[in-house]
Amino acid sequence: MDCVIKRLVFLVLCFVLFQVRRCLPDSLTVNAIHDDGPCMDHTKSYALERYNPVKIGYVRTIDLGSFGQRRMITRALKPPIFEIPDFLTEDECDFIMKQAVKQGLKSSIAKGGLSPKLMPILPENVTGKLPPNEIGGRFEDWDQNNDDVIDILEMMKFAKNKHLLFLSKDDILEMIEKLNISAAKDEHITKMEFEDANILGIDSYFYKLHRLHPKHKDRYSEQTWVKFGRTANKTMTRILKRVMKLTNLSSYLVYGCEEMQVVRYQPFGHYHAHFDSETHTRQNVPCCHQVHPDQRCKICRYITVLYYLNDNYKGGETAFPVADNITLDLESIQNREERDIFNLNEFCHAANFIVKAKKRGTAIMWYNHDIDYWNGGWLGDLDGHSLHGGCMVTEGEKWIANSWLPAPYYYNSDLRSMFLNRFEGSATAPMENED
Numbered sequence: 001m002d003c004v005i006k007r008l009v010f011l012v013l014c015f016v017l018f019q020v021r022r023c024l025p026d027s028l029t030v031n032a033i034h035d036d037g038p039c040m041d042h043t044k045s046y047a048l049e050r051y052n053p054v055k056i057g058y059v060r061t062i063d064l065g066s067f068g069q070r071r072m073i074t075r076a077l078k079p080p081i082f083e084i085p086d087f088l089t090e091d092e093c094d095f096i097m098k099q100a101v102k103q104g105l106k107s108s109i110a111k112g113g114l115s116p117k118l119m120p121i122l123p124e125n126v127t128g129k130l131p132p133n134e135i136g137g138r139f140e141d142w143d144q145n146n147d148d149v150i151d152i153l154e155m156m157k158f159a160k161n162k163h164l165l166f167l168s169k170d171d172i173l174e175m176i177e178k179l180n181i182s183a184a185k186d187e188h189i190t191k192m193e194f195e196d197a198n199i200l201g202i203d204s205y206f207y208k209l210h211r212l213h214p215k216h217k218d219r220y221s222e223q224t225w226v227k228f229g230r231t232a233n234k235t236m237t238r239i240l241k242r243v244m245k246l247t248n249l250s251s252y253l254v255y256g257c258e259e260m261q262v263v264r265y266q267p268f269g270h271y272h273a274h275f276d277s278e279t280h281t282r283q284n285v286p287c288c289h290q291v292h293p294d295q296r297c298k299i300c301r302y303i304t305v306l307y308y309l310n311d312n313y314k315g316g317e318t319a320f321p322v323a324d325n326i327t328l329d330l331e332s333i334q335n336r337e338e339r340d341i342f343n344l345n346e347f348c349h350a351a352n353f354i355v356k357a358k359k360r361g362t363a364i365m366w367y368n369h370d371i372d373y374w375n376g377g378w379l380g381d382l383d384g385h386s387l388h389g390g391c392m393v394t395e396g397e398k399w400i401a402n403s404w405l406p407a408p409y410y411y412n413s414d415l416r417s418m419f420l421n422r423f424e425g426s427a428t429a430p431m432e433n434e435d
């Protein structure tokens with residue numbers, strides 16, 4: 001009898017331990033590809049909805065109201081990524097692109113913590129030495145093989161290690177020419193020459209290349225925001241209602257979404273891998289969608305819906321470098337010296353999952369965050385697997401649009417989204433049960 005009780009206690013303990021492990025945050029369960037259960041109690045209702053991806057290639061039919069039914073295909077499990085062909089009509093794609101052109105597009109700024117912020121004043125034609133306590137200030141920082149000269153290859157390595165730049169030999173020669181580094185005209189800088197060479201000029205040249213050059217920037221595209229809301233065109237209202245059907249989120253959350261961001265990439269256009277949500281870099285500030293625009297905040301985007309508005313370009317794939325990784329150690333991928341998987345100009349095709357929409361109007365949808373099932377099912381931890389970006393466009397122009405659906409953490413779940421204000425005073429605010 002005693003033995004039976006012991007066994008029972010042991011089994012119960014195992015079960016509890018198993019549950020706890022499955023529900024621990026990602027950083028502790030890096031080996032697990034988990035679905036919604038068993039932390040999710042199917043008898044309870046949760047604030048945020050989420051499709052079970054089931055398996056890669058799984059096809060379900062979704063009902064998009066008066067727009068009809070569409071196929072939704074699972075493309076990845078972690079994060080769950082779905083493809084929905086024909087989510088927008090060609091006319092809708094045209095409308096969005098035209099609207100963006102009418103409004104005017106402006107140069108985009110990279111988000112998602114790719115590199116430290118741009119200095120307010122860019123170094124302009126500076127010359128001189130770098131202080132010895134700064135990387136690059138000492139000869140040894142450059143001379144990797146200790147042969148007492150810095151050659152072109154070592155300059156390329158320095159540019160990569162310190163400035164995350166992938167430069168060719170010709171790029172370095174161009175730099176030597178432009179900055180008129182006479183010591184390096186023979187393609188070497190000796191230890192003696194280093195003392196008087198314009199190392200500060202070289203370092204700030206690299207800094208500027210990373211921040212300003214179309215090929216080397218973290219993001220090279222132009223964008224504008226096309227509005228939803230009271231004054232919006234009917235097309236936008238129709239799309240918003242369709243997004244509600246697609247995501248199954250409450251109208252309160254969907255109508256509180258951000259405006260539609262329309263993005264145009266010219267040749268060389270790209271957006272290195274990033275997170276759409278900023279919750280990992282700014283933990284102690286409120287979510288942007290819940291505060292006034294001038295307040296310090298972080299972007300809390302639960303879902304991204306990305307629309308492909310055209311298809312007549314080359315390159316420009318959307319890449320998810322670590323989707324479905326069995327193990328994911330975000331800290332080790334941040335070490336970009338070894339293998340810079342963030343740089344999608346170099347590593348686009350090394351990504352675990354790549355999308356290239358065959359036909360305009362296709363949408364993809366994914367979850368940037370887990371759900372906090374312990375606390376009513378509000379926004380959970382950022383899912384590190386959702387790292388993604390746009391590879392370089394090699395020919396033509398690429399047009400996409402983003403709908404971001406922010407969600408609150410449980411402790412702020414009673415704070416409404418500021419974006420709901422756009423429907424205020426509106427007799428035509430989209431109703432929950434309309435489609």
Ligand code: OGA
Binds near residue numbers: 263316389400
């Ligand atoms: C973005 C983005 C990917 C792409 O705009 O945030 O990730 O394929 N874009 O353009």
Ligand code: FE2
Binds near residue numbers: 274388389
């Ligand atoms: Fe993105």
